[in-house]
Amino acid sequence: MEVGKFVNLLRAGLYFETCILKNNKGLFIALLARPYLVLAMLHFLHQQLGTATTLKDLVLLSLTVTGSIDVLWDIAGRGIILRMQGTLPYYAVVPEGVLTSLTVTFIPRYLLENLFKTLIFLPLLIILLEPAMALGYVASTYILIILGLLPLVGLSAFLAGLALLTKEESPWLEWITPLILLASGALFPVSVLPCWLRAISKLLPTTYIVEASNLLTRALKAKSVLGSIIIAIALLSIAYNAVFSKLAKRTEEKLLARGV
Secondary structure, eight states, X not given: OOHHHHHHHHHHHHHHHHHHHHHOHHHHHHHHHHHHHHHHHXXXXXXXXXXXXXXXXXXXXXXXXXXXXXXXXXXHHHHHHHHHHTOHHHHHTSTTOHHHHHXXXXXXXXXXXXXXXXXXXXXXXXXXXXXXXXXXXXXHHHHHHHHHHTHHHHHHHHHHHHHHHHTOHHHHHHHHHHHHHHHTTSSSOGGGSOHHHHHHHTTOHHHHHHHHTTGGGSOGGGHHXXXXXXXXXXHHHHHHHXXXXXXXXXXXXXXXXXXX
């Protein structure tokens, strides 16, 4: 894709996102409240399981849960909404293609909404930590979330193609999303999962975000471990997006041949 066209899609996505947030105050409030609601749910679950999890860890887990759901539903779900609105054919005539347009225009939302959801925890973290440490934790968490969820972008584009191709909107997302959250250890510790789920967890990028939650507040010697996890996430991101971008392209070809 040409740089100019890529930038135009980014600008379109940014304009769309700012208009949505500006004109839907209730949606913006819900966006900020949801991470705290998920944090409360996770706190209750971990209390019932008796696992030793701090509030700082739960902050990152909450952002992992909400971010994973948002990536999957904001790309694949938007394609479903466009079909229902009758505007999907307009995307079909865009030179970049339906799935590429859905993915690139999603990037501004991906960056902005995760930023807002991370910053909303800053007051809580300032109470738990010193202000400087809280700011550092928020910055590290944001970077980790952005990098860690990036592999799900290619998967979401592929799921969007499957949903549009099969006209079976809900099963793809309603089955994949809980599986990712369950196997990554975001809801329950990986150690309590069956062997086949533990094997799947090693292939999920969200697993490494969960593993990194404790490292963000440890001593400096843990930085080398955190660096290894970031490298693993980066490699997974390249692998995921390379595989699923090809699958998404084939799915889109079939979709356009059949008609949107």
